[in-house]
Amino acid sequence: MTTGLAKTFSEFRLGGVRLKNRIVMAPLTRQCAEADGTPTDEMAAYYARRARGGLGMIITEGTFENDELGCAAYLNQPGIATPRHVEGWRKVTEAVHAHGVPIILQLMHGGRVSDPRCLHKGEQAVTASDTQSPGWVLYTDTDEEKHNRGITGDWPKVTFPPARALTKAEISRLADGFAEGAARAVEAGFDGVEIHGANGYLLYQFIHPKTNLRNDEYGGSAENNVRFAKLVCERVRKAIGPDKIITLRLSQDGVDDFTGAWPGGLSYARAVGKALADAEADALHWSSFAWKDNRASDGATPIPHVLREASGKPVIVNGGISEGAHAEEVLNSGAGDLVAVGRPLFAHPDWPHIIRSGEAYDWTPFNRRYVIKPPNDLAMAYPSDLPRLEWNPDLSQRRKAGWMN
Ligand SMILES: Cc1cc2nc3c(=O)[nH]c(=O)nc-3n(C[C@H](O)[C@H](O)[C@H](O)COP(=O)(O)O)c2cc1C
Secondary structure (H helix, E strand, O other): OOOOOOOOOOOOOOOOOOOOOEEEEEOOOOOOOOOOOOOOOOHHHHHHHHHOOOOOOEEEEEOOOOOOOOOOOOOOOOEEOHHHHHHHHHHHHHHHHEEEEEEEEEEEEOHOOOHHHHOOOOOOOOOOOOOOOOOOOOOOOOOHHHOOOOOOOOOEEEOOOOOOOOOOHHHHHHHHHHHHHHHHHHHHOOEEEEEEEEEHHHHHHOOOOOOOOOOOOOOOOHHOOOOHHHHHHHHHHHHOOOOOOEEEEEEEEOOOOOOOOOOOHHHHHHHHHOOOOOOOOEEEEEOOOOOOOOOOOOOOOHHHHHHHHHHHHHHEEEEEOOOHHHHHHHHHHHHOOEEEEEEHHHOOOOOHHOOOOOOOOOOOOOHHHHHHOOOOOOOOOOOOOOOOOOOOOOOHHOOOOOOOO
């Protein structure tokens, strides 16, 4: 092993589950499920390939938990809403577990940034307060990708119609929807779930003061803004029990606000962390594109560091970690307990083995093409964790043909 990566390759206990190292695959949407949201065999192969690459844990792409109130956010996004979805995901969890790697499912609701084509006819998108997203550019915005997905005409930027505020009864119903999705995830073999409270989607729209203008108990302060996310964690915990993992993902920026920052900076982060101290989550997960970039005017401490201190919970740190030394820095600086790696794993499924080997590697910069069709092996593989087969070279000792019958 490369010297200096001792912490990265040390074990960690997350909730009731042992991770063999501190490297987690970040959730990465690919929009490669069947049209009804059923995960495909290709997805099982994709995740298993990355499990073989030496990860400590995998978090799946964002998945819709039901077909209510504009939950599904993307065309060809996977779901965990039907028995067919459960069967599809079971193939994924079995393929990943064959490599001894735990996998949790990311549950999400798109809120006001759900692709309008996913809404039912006449349905209005829902969010924290009556607001409208400024829109954003989907990953499917290149001509080649549009062609691959059969999209014709202009699709440079997704615009979203005005969204309406959820009622309290609907908030409760949606929290139940997360819990029902989590129960189905466990039925499909997952080791737990991640609740998506980041990146511009529904729970983020409640947590971020810019999009939450409510003045009931679900808005107006850090404590109120995280109340919906906490309710979701609570209902999910009831549904899946104490031994399964629950993580809660947070961020300042979102898909329709890439440079977004929390008004209030570190003091808001501290208040969010404190309010989440008693949440039913085993860890918080900081999502960003550069984990040290806190965008705050009241100090330079990275936000995950503040969340970790204020909540007392383990933190998964994500954003721009592309070398072993970056992972080690996160872990040794006290900013987090685990690192989540996203874009490098599209093109380099063996990323953990690569950094551990310390060998020079032909890095492939991120390309949106890999979201759809990752270049699997790049002619190199680091199968250091393949299980050793017990086989006897003495042919006379081999099992007879047909021994399986
Ligand atoms: C193509 C693509 C799809 C993504 N899909 C998701 C997703 O489904 N859920 C999520 O929470 N974050 C998603 N993200 C954000 C990543 O998890 C991660 O935060 C981001 O890529 C920064 O980490 P990195 O520097 O390690 O890539 C996505 C990012 C990319 C580039």
